[in-house]
Amino acid sequence: MIISQENIQKVLYELFVKYNFTKEKAQLLASVFTESTLDGVSSHGINRVPLFIEHIEKGVIKIDAEAEKVASFGSIERWDGNFGPGIINATKCTNRAIALAKQHGMGLVALRNTNHWMRGGTYGKQAAEANCMSILFTNTKPNMPPWGGKDSRIGNNPFVVSIPREKGNVILDMAISQFSFGKINDYRLKGEKLPFHGGWDDNDELSNDPDKILSKERGLPIGYWKGSALSMVLDMLATILSAGNSTYRISSKDIETGISQVFICIYPEVFNDSELQEKLMDEIIDYTHNVEPINSEDKIYYPGERSSQTRTKNLKDGIFVNESIWEKIMLLSKK
Structure with a gap:
């Protein structure tokens, strides 16, 4: 099905208000789910909405919970998400990391007891639009075997890096698995x-x-044994910095919840050389763009470039939505 951005946003907003979110929170949730779908990431956008509602109905996601600061160490803070919606908690902690970065040059917020943040690139974009670089990551339930093992013991722990740029922000958003499970389901x-x-x-x-x-x-895992090792250390960092749950602890629950996340922001304006930064970024991108592709129909992209092009196309033509997913959402709206 082809559906307009406005229609998706309206239906989702009304759905979240129906499930007792405040208008402000419903608007944020609807915007994030819609924007991800608009950028071509339905796997972590519209496709996740039925599961998100299911987790609300089961009490896994606490509608009224608010993330709160529990410890502060200068430019480093620990927060507790109190099992609230992952999108709302992640947005709040990204904003806090941005504020710390603009005060200290760099800010780090470690968050525990939260839920799935959906598309990690959302928060990389949020930081870049505030003119901050970011490094963000989360642990997950076990969904990959450690290299050489049979059973899943490590998470695919999504990893995000964003860099602001006048000609288009660079936003790397990748799972440590070859494909995210949302994409596999897609x-x-x-x-x-x-x-x-x-x-x-x-x-x-x-x-x-x-x-x-x-x-x-x-x-x-990406890179086979290397991705396996990277998954482990990201889990260690998220767990230690937040004093939260590891993938091991998360595995004891029937549903993935109580995960740990890290939000690091850097304010590049402290160097007072923004023109040089833009020049260096363009140099790197131009050098990688200017290579002959193996397949003549292919094009070389920097991280985030393809999503930007998809957004432009979908704004013009409408957004492709899986019919069965949309039917589930409409049934939830009428429930």
């Missing part, structure tokens, strides 16, 4: 195979079949 909804191996099947063979990978959630 392929499943479309009835398509993954373009590359994305995890293991029941026979311990690498597979590109979404159903076979999702059956036990055994994703393939």
